[in-house]
Amino acid sequence: MKAAVCEAFGKPLVLKEVPEPTVGPDEVLIRMKGCGVCHSDLHLVDGDWKDWGTPLPIIPGHEVTGVVEKAGDQVTTLKPGDPVGVPWMQYACGQCPACRSGAEMLCAAQKSTGVTVHGGYAERVKAPAAFTHRIPDGLDLIDAAPLLCAGITVFSPLRHAGNLAGKTVAVAGIGGLGHLGIRMAAAMGAHVVAVTRGEDKKALAHELGAHEVIDSEKEKAGNQLARMGGAFLILLTGISARLFEDCIEGLGPNGTLVVLAAIADPAKVIPTALLFGQKKIAGSIIGTRDDMDAMLAFAADHGIAPIVERHPLGTVNDVLDRMRQGKIRLRAVLTP
Numbered sequence: 001m002k003a004a005v006c007e008a009f010g011k012p013l014v015l016k017e018v019p020e021p022t023v024g025p026d027e028v029l030i031r032m033k034g035c036g037v038c039h040s041d042l043h044l045v046d047g048d049w050k051d052w053g054t055p056l057p058i059i060p061g062h063e064v065t066g067v068v069e070k071a072g073d074q075v076t077t078l079k080p081g082d083p084v085g086v087p088w089m090q091y092a093c094g095q096c097p098a099c100r101s102g103a104e105m106l107c108a109a110q111k112s113t114g115v116t117v118h119g120g121y122a123e124r125v126k127a128p129a130a131f132t133h134r135i136p137d138g139l140d141l142i143d144a145a146p147l148l149c150a151g152i153t154v155f156s157p158l159r160h161a162g163n164l165a166g167k168t169v170a171v172a173g174i175g176g177l178g179h180l181g182i183r184m185a186a187a188m189g190a191h192v193v194a195v196t197r198g199e200d201k202k203a204l205a206h207e208l209g210a211h212e213v214i215d216s217e218k219e220k221a222g223n224q225l226a227r228m229g230g231a232f233l234i235l236l237t238g239i240s241a242r243l244f245e246d247c248i249e250g251l252g253p254n255g256t257l258v259v260l261a262a263i264a265d266p267a268k269v270i271p272t273a274l275l276f277g278q279k280k281i282a283g284s285i286i287g288t289r290d291d292m293d294a295m296l297a298f299a300a301d302h303g304i305a306p307i308v309e310r311h312p313l314g315t316v317n318d319v320l321d322r323m324r325q326g327k328i329r330l331r332a333v334l335t336p
Contacts, residue, residue: 173238222249
């Protein structure tokens with residue numbers, strides 16, 4: 001089968017023929033229909049995460065959708081022909097403190113698709129049936145691929161925030177994550193405020209369901225949110241330490257700022273700003289398998305799909321280069 005393989009960090013992926021995966025008794029073999037290209041993939045292949053223990057060579061890709069071709073002898077939940085998705089998390093031990101607390105996505109023994117085991121930049125991929133998710137009717141199998149990472153990343157904190165009807169939810173950064181955050185928050189009945197730089201994405205934000213749009217180039221986003229009464233929840237999807245600092249000022253009473261972007265730069269936090277108003281800062285990464293199934297059902301029920309560019313697998317290095325240059329419009333998906 002054809003695959004795009006990372007043989008050395010910091011080098012272009014190598015397009016080559018590789019053996020088809022052998023399926024174990026509790027695994028399924030999936031014919032890839034779509035594989036999202038995530039910024040995490042870029043960090044991986046560029047070597048930013050080489051200390052994570054990624055074995056080389058590795059086939060990247062953790063937003064995989066496709067159709068089951070084979071099922072192992074012990075698999076009872078899936079069968080050939082089923083539309084499915086394989087996300088980042090491909091194994092959790094179930095025994096460690098994180099797993100026992102209900103946070104299996106933080107499992108120290110976790111196996112990660114396209115990071116520690118081969119992923120979806122290939123014509124076929126195998127995965128444990130227990131960590132493979134059925135794609136509901138109503139979702140396009142190719143366009144749905146980024147839901148397996150971007151979708152769950154924004155859905156999980158929205159879901160766990162409780163009833164959002166009528167509450168102000170701000171989405172800071174209107175990109176691959178943010179455009180889905182707007183749609184999902186609006187579908188949950190929130191009063192959605194989109195935060196973006198410049199006027200370029202203002203029309204798109206309104207089209208996605210934002211009730212108001214803040215231009216952070218004109219004035220600090222936090223000041224503008226504060227004048228609105230403050231946000232109950234802010235999803236920070238933009239990779240900006242400055243935006244992080246600004247957003248704290250925009251929290252309302254008992255408001256929570258959820259960091260979803262991998263911001264590596266230092267940022268300043270004045271603790272007193274949290275004390276008055278009982279404001280909180282939290283991080284959130286992907287979600288549990290239950291969160292994933294709930295997100296997929298929610299997306300199908302509300303007609304929520306990522307806005308994607310489709311590209312053939314053979315153009316993967318060009319797609320990664322465009323991502324480095326910031327030229328991908330929201331999300332990119334590879335097709336076989």
